[in-house]
Amino acid sequence: MVHNSPPRRYARYLLGSAAAVSIMLVPIAYGAGWLADLSQVRPVLTELNQDQQQSVQQQKILAAGPPTSSPSPYRIATGAFHVTLTWAKVPLATSYIIYRAEGTQSFSHAVNIGQVSQPNREISFVDNTVTPGRSYTYWVAPNNAAGQGPTTPAVTVHTFLTWQEIFLTGARSAAPSTAQAWTQGGMGLLPKTAVKTRPIVWSVGTQLYSPFLFSPQASKSTWLTKRWTTWTLDDSSLQIVNTTKGIALLSAKPALTSLKSLTPGSWTPQDLALWYDAGSLQEAIVTPNSPSYPVAALILNRYxxxxxxxxxxxxKVTLLTLR
Structure with a gap:
């Protein structure tokens, strides 16, 4: 007779529980393995779907043909070492080819300098291979798998000069002159004396300019005292032709050959002011809307x-008002 003692019943219970747990773990393990396999299959299926989608999209592009219009509107921003082109997205275009020619040469001299692919409504390309103070002509052509579309009209730009080049350009157009206000008293019997100043003279176009004017009293003589003025630069005599808002327009006889004449231009977002102080040329960057400007200065743009x-x-007096 076998006695079913409590320890034996407990051991039999443990064995039964372990067997039940093992039976339950088999389908769980199988399911976990199936999920792991599925996680590896899904990326492959997704990749296949993406490839198929791209293939379908490419077939649609090929069927539609190359883009039929060129980018518009077309904008250009210029710097000393870069030119930025910006245009609106073109239907059917998946990329854009940028062409550039030196100076104002025609498209037959242009070279492909880059290609961009941007999904944005507005596309930009930055040309960082330009040289300061040079002219370049650009074209942009839309492109897709079926071919290239029409190019934009040619746009020619001139890159900015560096600040140092602008400074040197201004320096070559300027020189300090000698302006003297003479006085001789005693009905011309006493020695004559002079008050001398060194105003700057700028050469712009065919004109000479100076931010200096003699006092109205400097050339007014009386019966007792004689007064007169002289103004010279190098070996030339300077005569005031006109005055406007504190600026004198001058003529030189004989004509000056020592100054390099500047070309008149328009304001740029940043400009350079040049003026003489204590015998040396000073500089400061200004803008068209600067609240104040250095006195007796010439302002040059980035060209x-x-x-x-x-x-x-x-x-501030713009040069056009001095004509």
């Missing part, structure tokens, strides 16, 4: 062109 002068009080 080295003269755009304005300032009087001895700092009032």
């Amino acid at each position: 080295g062109q003269a755009v304005a002068l300032t009087s001895s009080q700092g009032s």
Whole structure:
């Protein structure tokens, strides 16, 4: 007779529980393995779907043909070492080819300098291979798998000069002159004396300019005292032709050959003001809307062109108003 003692019943219970757990774990393990296999299959299926989608999209593009219009509107921003082209997205275009020619040469001289693929409504390309102070002509052509579409009209730009080049350009157009206000008393019997100043003279176009004006009293003589003025630069005599807002327009006889004449131009987003102080040329970067400007200064744009002068009080006078 076998006695079913409590220890034996407990051992039999443990064995039964272990067997039940093992039976339950088999389908769980199988399911986990199936899920692991599925996680490896899904990326493959997704990749296949993406490839199929791209293939379908490419077939649609090929069927539609190359883009039929060129980018528009077309904008260009210029710097000294870069040119940025910006245009609107073109239907059917998946990329854009940028062509560039030196100077104003035709498209037959253009070379492919880059290609961009952007899904944005507005596409940009930055040309960082330009040289300061040079002209370049650009074209942009839309492109897709079926071929290239029509190019934009040619756009020619001139890159900015560096600040140092602008400074040197301005320096070659300027020189300090000698202005003297003479006085001789005693009905011309006493020795004559002079008050001498060294105003700057700028050469712009065919004109000479200076932010200096003699006092109205400097050339007014009386029966007792004689007064007169002289103004010279190198070996030339300077005569005032006209005055406007504290700026003198001058003529030189004989004509000056020592100054390199500047070309008049228009304002750029940043410009350079040049003026003489204590015998040396000073500089400062200004903008068209600067609240104040250095006194007796010439302002040049980023192309080295003269755009304005300032009087001895700092009032800005554009060159066009001096004609």
